[in-house]
Amino acid sequence: MTEVLVEIDNLSKYFTVRSGWFGASKTLHAVDNVSLSLHKGECFGLVGESGCGKSTLSRTLLQLYAPTSGTVRIAGSDISSVTRRVRRRNTRNVQMVFQDSYWSMNPKLRVGDVVGEPLRTHTKLSAAERNRKVAILLEQVGLPADFARRFPSQLSGGQRQRIGIARAIALQPELLILDEPTSALDMSVQAQILNLLKDLQEEQQLTYLFVSHDLSVVRHMCTRMAVMYLGQIVETGTTEQIFAHPLHPYTRMLMQAVPDIEGNAELTFYDGEMPKAIDPPVGCRFASRCPHVTEKCTQENQSLRELDGDRSVRCHLAM
Numbered sequence: 001m002t003e004v005l006v007e008i009d010n011l012s013k014y015f016t017v018r019s020g021w022f023g024a025s026k027t028l029h030a031v032d033n034v035s036l037s038l039h040k041g042e043c044f045g046l047v048g049e050s051g052c053g054k055s056t057l058s059r060t061l062l063q064l065y066a067p068t069s070g071t072v073r074i075a076g077s078d079i080s081s082v083t084r085r086v087r088r089r090n091t092r093n094v095q096m097v098f099q100d101s102y103w104s105m106n107p108k109l110r111v112g113d114v115v116g117e118p119l120r121t122h123t124k125l126s127a128a129e130r131n132r133k134v135a136i137l138l139e140q141v142g143l144p145a146d147f148a149r150r151f152p153s154q155l156s157g158g159q160r161q162r163i164g165i166a167r168a169i170a171l172q173p174e175l176l177i178l179d180e181p182t183s184a185l186d187m188s189v190q191a192q193i194l195n196l197l198k199d200l201q202e203e204q205q206l207t208y209l210f211v212s213h214d215l216s217v218v219r220h221m222c223t224r225m226a227v228m229y230l231g232q233i234v235e236t237g238t239t240e241q242i243f244a245h246p247l248h249p250y251t252r253m254l255m256q257a258v259p260d261i262e263g264n265a266e267l268t269f270y271d272g273e274m275p276k277a278i279d280p281p282v283g284c285r286f287a288s289r290c291p292h293v294t295e296k297c298t299q300e301n302q303s304l305r306e307l308d309g310d311r312s313v314r315c316h317l318a319m
Helices: 054-061 084-093 111-122 127-140 145-149 157-168 187-204 215-221 239-244 249-257 295-299
Strands: 004-018 025-039 043-047 069-074 094-097 175-179 207-212 224-229 232-238 305-307 311-313
Touching: 004 054, 004 207, 025 043, 025 054, 025 207, 025 224, 025 232, 043 054, 043 215, 054 069, 054 175, 054 207, 084 094, 094 157, 111 127, 111 145, 111 157, 127 145, 127 157, 157 187, 187 215, 207 215, 215 239, 224 239, 224 249, 232 239, 232 249
Parallel strands: 043 207, 043 224, 094 175, 175 207
Antiparallel strands: 004 025, 004 069, 224 232, 232 311, 305 311
């Protein structure tokens, strides 16, 4: 077993929302009691529908959100409640590659300034040293050095994503959060970016948190994965285990939503509506859509139970 780099323990992030000017305030459970661990050098997948809490969890790891409760440790350092100086140091350790590379860049800056911005903020390199480092970073992501003089609007989507990756690895972080990094790209360009990410991970011993709704990409990239539904983790395990034998009904629903991913001729249809993250139900949050629901499911929210073989599931029927 490799060293644990990221340890998330009972992490919750709630938001207070109000309906109208005089409406009562309610609590939105964006992330609810999540516990995960990421091993150093691995690519860990996080999958789920839009609105399940993947982005909120990612932004909490980036320290853009302060957790409501729970702890997050990265390389042994608790980032849940730290001083500004420690937070600045941790920022170097965790970087993010965004889904839309164009809107994550200042369109008025040239590529050299975009990639060199973290170096200017967090290092004492001279302008000449930064320029040399930018040229090396561009070469690492498969772009010529003269791209430093271009503006983001002059690049293709795949080229901009390479720029986003170059900026993310500029400070040599230990953890890279990949937020749907290829979903906005053509299929052929997707393959190029995924191969680039694999090469960089091997060369620099990077740890990836790969956030995606594309199960085929997760299967290609990740060794372990977690499935998230309405703010909670419902299943974890190795990618091979989960694809071969999904345990939670929601995981099976995701698998069957992709044509032929299980090789099944018949599909199970899941009726019912997804509950709201505001005041979620007392019982299982998937109960309203589950074809196997029992009375116990509507009354008791099963905790995430560990099984043999590095697996866990939040479903009493799967026990």
